[in-house]
Amino acid sequence: FSPVDKCLATASADATIRLWSLTDFTVVRMFEGHSQSVLRVVFLSGGAQLASAGGDGLIKVWNVRTGDCTATLDDHEDRVWALCFDRGENCFASAGSDSTLLVWRDCTQQVEEREFAAR
Numbered sequence: 001f002s003p004v005d006k007c008l009a010t011a012s013a014d015a016t017i018r019l020w021s022l023t024d025f026t027v028v029r030m031f032e033g034h035s036q037s038v039l040r041v042v043f044l045s046g047g048a049q050l051a052s053a054g055g056d057g058l059i060k061v062w063n064v065r066t067g068d069c070t071a072t073l074d075d076h077e078d079r080v081w082a083l084c085f086d087r088g089e090n091c092f093a094s095a096g097s098d099s100t101l102l103v104w105r106d107c108t109q110q111v112e113e114r115e116f117a118a119r
Contacts, residue, residue, distance in 0.1 A: 002064075003087075004047035011038035017052050019064065031062050033069045040083040044092065044106055051092060053080035059094055059104075075102055 001008050006022040017031040017038055036055030044051050049070070050062040057078055061071040078097035085092040090106040 002043055002047045005064075009041045009043065009050055011041045011052060013037040015054070017041050017050060017062070019050075029064075029067050031060075031067055031069070033060055033072075034058060036079075039079065039081055042083045042085045042092065044085055046087075049106075051083055051085070053083045053094060053096075055079045057096065057098075059083070073104065076100060 007028060008020045008022055010018050010020065012018065015032070015034040015036055015038060018027050019029040020026070021028050031050070031052070034052065034054035034056050038052050038054050040053040042051050044061065048064055050064055052060045052062065057074065057076045057080060059073040059080055060069050062068065063070050076094065076096040076098050080094050080096040082095040083092060091103055092106065093101060093103050095101045
């Protein structure tokens, strides 16, 4: 569930993520980019982004408003089964079939602040 909007994100075996409106239960946006099943999806950055984990071993970060993939993280060597976001620390963890647990820092706010200051 989105922390700010009335919507829900779902992962799918058809390698897509769907964003559903909780008002009328229609698909608002579909995200495509994984080559195998999407196994997990979580909201990041106060609901502005999604992170998805796939059977292809990739984690993808998506812009919720535009649907664009903003980053692809490929440090896992096998399926990524778990994602968990810690809002207090602005980081998320991923775990996969390769027996690794990785912690990723969400630096979206810092990047945006640097870009704004550079203008």
